[in-house]
Amino acid sequence: MRNFDSYVEDLKRKIEQIKRESTNIYIVNAGRMNHGKSSLFNSLLDEEIFKVGDIRMTKSRQDAMLSNNVYLVDTPGLDADENDDAVAIETYKKANMVVFVHTPEIGELHKDEINSINKIASLFPSKDYFWKHFCLVFTFKEKISEENLASIKFKILQDIKIHCGGENFPVFEVSNSRYQKGRKENKPRFVELSGIEELKAFLLNNIKIWQQDMAVLQNKRMEKLKEEARSEVLQKRCQVQRLIDIKREKNNNEENRLNALVDDFYNGVTELVNLYCRKYDEAKNLENEIKNLDKQHRDEVNNFIESLPSWRREFKDYTIESENN
Incomplete structure (x- = not known):
């Protein structure tokens, strides 16, 4: 009974959290470690809010406001460790937009990146909804030729379509270094070529759309949450029922053993009499x-x-x- 009460309390807590966050828009990044996720969000904010470096810097979720009630959420790399993955997964559950970051310099998507996209998609109310709230961003585009970038981009889009079922989502090519240099040295051409402003404009232009479907998203997430809770409770119930069946069978076997002993004793006494x-x-x-x-x-x-x-x-x-x- 205590376990059941804990399920109910946990469900209530999660529903209240969804309601509290229903007025906010969360733009969440995703991708492997050191692919430029934190640098990208710093460029969108024009501030050094998120830590960057060659080693793992982001170890927990970090939020920063892009505009009123709109937050950029920096997550740990999906390939860092299990704890980081767990933190990121919980964040994706409430994302209004997933910005998946990949560095084309290292080539095509790794298998774990494909798996990550599918895992994140499973957290949304439906696959169709997910692909309408997903974009792919290629970082460090200055480190690869346009020809190679086009080839890698084509192969990655094919892989996402084949292995994840996604297509027709926005794709951006950015250079954080060009953007930062253009801003610091007041070189508008560098800023323009960086692709950052194009991505930022896309995100800001979609805020009203995300706000309009927030009620629908909230209801779908609560229904999904309830369904997961029902499934978990049912699974727990089946486990308890299996334990009950095992104990009942054990008790029946013990009862049969004792009855056999009593019968043997009775038969022995009867024979002696x-x-x-x-x-x-x-x-x-x-x-x-x-x-x-x-x-x-x-x-x-x-x-x-x-x-x-x-x-x-x-x-x-x-x-x-x-x-x-």
Whole structure:
């Protein structure tokens, strides 16, 4: 019962959290470690809010406001460790937009990136909804030729379509270094070529659309949450039922074992009682036979004495009397 109450309380807590966050828009990045996710969001904010570096810097979720009630959410890399993955997954559950970041310099998507996209998609109300709230961003485009970038981009889009079922989503090519240099040195051409402003405009232009479907998204997420809770409770119920069945079978086996012992004891006692009765009857019969033999012996002795001549009887009586004296 305590476990069931904890399920209910956890469900209530998650529903209240969804309601509290229903007025906010969350743009969440995704991708492998050191693919430029934090740098990208810093460029969109024009501030160094998120930590960047060659080693793993983002170890937990970090939020920063892009505009009123619109937040950029920086997540740990999906390939860092299990704890980072768990943090990122919880964040994706409430994302209004997923910005998946990949560096084309390293080539095509890795298998774990394909798996990550599918995992994130499963957290949304439906696959169709997910692909309408997903965009792909290629970072560090300055480190690869346009020809190679086009080739890698084509292959990646094919892989996403084949292995994830997604197509016709927005794709951007950006250079954070060009953007930062253009802003610092006041070179508008560098800013324009960076692709950052194009991505930022796309995100800001879609805010009203995301706000309009927030109620629908909220209801779908709560229904999904309830369904997951029902499934989890049902699974727990099945586990408990299996334990009950195992214990019931164990109790039945123990009961059968004890009943067998009682039956054996009863049969043993019954056999002993029957044996006693038989031996008692045999003893009684032997006692009766002895009595009969003794009586027969006495009768035979008396008959023998009666058959003797008188003088012999007198002698016999005298002898018996002498022996008695």
